[in-house]
Amino acid sequence: MSTRTAPRNLFRALVDDAAVFPPGNAPVPRAWEEHLRLRRGGYADLLGPLLVGTGHAAQLGQAAAGAELAEPVAVAVISRPGTAVEDLLDAADLLRDVAAVQVVTVETALDPAGSWRRALSLGVPVAVEVDRDRTQLPRSLDEVATARSDGQGTVVLAKLRTQATPQRPVPSPSELAAFLLGADARHLPVKLTGGLHHAVARRDDDGRTLDRHGVLNVLAALAAVDAGATSWPSSGLWRRRTRTAWSTRSPGSTSRRWPGSGAASGPSAAAA
Numbered sequence: 649m650s651t652r653t654a655p656r657n658l659f660r661a662l663v664d665d666a667a668v669f670p671p672g673n674a675p676v677p678r679a680w681e682e683h684l685r686l687r688r689g690g691y692a693d694l695l696g697p698l699l700v701g702t703g704h705a706a707q708l709g710q711a712a713a714g715a716e717l718a719e720p721v722a723v724a725v726i727s728r729p730g731t732a733v734e735d736l737l738d739a740a741d742l743l744r745d746v747a748a749v750q751v752v753t754v755e756t757a758l759d760p761a762g763s764w765r766r767a768l769s770l771g772v773p774v775a776v777e778v779d780r781d782r783t784q785l786p787r788s789l790d791e792v793a794t795a796r797s798d799g800q801g802t803v804v805l806a807k808l809r810t811q812a813t814p815q816r817p818v819p820s821p822s823e824l825a826a827f828l829l830g831a832d833a834r835h836l837p838v839k840l841t842g843g844l845h846h847a848v849a850r851r852d853d854d855g856r857t858l859d860r861h862g863v864l865n866v867l868a869a870l871a872a873v874d875a876g877a878t879s880w881p882s883s884g885l886w887r888r889r890t891r892t893a894w895s896t897r898s899p900g901s902t903s904r905r906w907p908g909s910g911a912a913s914g915p916s917a918a919a920a
Contacts, residue, residue, distance in 0.1 A: 656693065664696035664724065666841075668704055676700065676707035683721065697722040697752055702731055705739035708749065715748035722752040729757035729777060733766050740770050755807060755839070758788055765795055773803035775839045780808060780816075780823050785830060793834040806836045810861050811843025818843065818859065825869070832873045840866060 665686065666672070667679040674682070683698045698721060700708050705725065712721070723743060727736040733756065740751050756764045757777035767774045776795070778788035789806055796804035808827045812818045819827075831838045840861075848862035869877075 659694050661696040662694055664699050666699045668700055669726075676704050677711040680708060680711040684715075684717075687721070697724040698749075699724050699726055700739075701726050701728065702735040702739040705742045709742055709746045712746050712748040717748055720748055720750040723749045724753045724755060725751055727754070727756040727767075729759075731756075733759075733763045736767055737770070740772075755841075757807075758791060762791075768795065768800075768802045768804070771802065773805065775805040775807040777807040777809060777841075778827070780819050780827060782823065782826055785826055789827075789830045789834055789836065793836055796836065803837070805839050806831045807839040807841060809842045810840045810866075818861065824861065824866075828869060828873050829878070 665679070665683050667674040667682060668676055672679075679698065679700075683695075686692065686695050698708075700723060702725060708723070725736060725739050725743065727733070727739075736754055736756055740754055743749055743751050751770070751772060753773040753775065754767055754770055755775040755777065756767050758764060758779065764776060776792050778785065778792065792804055792806045796802075806827070808819070808824070810819055810824065828838065843860050844863050844866065846860055846862050847864050849865045850860040850862070
């Protein structure tokens with residue numbers, strides 16, 4: 649069986665640098681220096697922005713002060729659920745005064761009052777985290793899609809957390825599929841964040857419980873959605889966890905259904 653190497657530009661800026669967040673929890677000065685090193689390395693084209701929380705902005709400004717670079721470092725400012733939108737706006741404004749960095753996107757979460765929409769005023773792409781609960785998801789995606797239509801050209805993405813949280817386990821394949829298919833139906837680009845630390849899916853020691861989604865599994869599902877998948881079988885790609893499984897079966901490019909089972913969505917996606 650012949651194989652082809654995937655074009656490298658397929659993975660351009662695929663992986664954001666989340667060094668300051670768990671599990672790494674790197675101090676901001678070290679994360680800054682390591683990010684500069686990565687930008688000089690052989691994987692620079694695969695590297696996305698340096699992610700910082702709203703509480704990291706001042707530290708990053710100090711670390712980057714006086715840096716002489718050919719071009720500014722792309723930075724994304726992250727506002728976790730429950731964080732006041734004012735904190736996000738203040739952090740973005742602070743970093744705009746730092747010559748060595750450029751805020752290229754911000755991330756926030758839906759809130760009952762809809763105050764997250766104020767982030768649209770920043771004039772950069774906004775990724776909006778939605779609730780994966782199946783009863784709330786359609787309404788959440790509708791709100792993001794409406795903001796995208798009303799945002800006067802601002803790029804708005806739907807964001808889903810793919811890792812476990814203290815409140816919930818890792819999203820199931822069906823929950824992830826509902827998000828991806830729902831976003832695609834509304835022509836929303838997507839961002840997946842958290843837990844995508846391995847090439848293929850992993851399970852807990854019991855062999856039954858999904859522990860981590862795999863980047864390859866997610867990319868295969870994105871390809872399936874892009875090819876027009878409209879339904880979600882119960883088995884297949886999500887269980888591929890070996891090199892042999894991936895080399896002997898590959899997603900079809902014309903199927904209107906999920907090839908075997910599937911992995912992530914439409915217009916664009918990034919992993920952090």
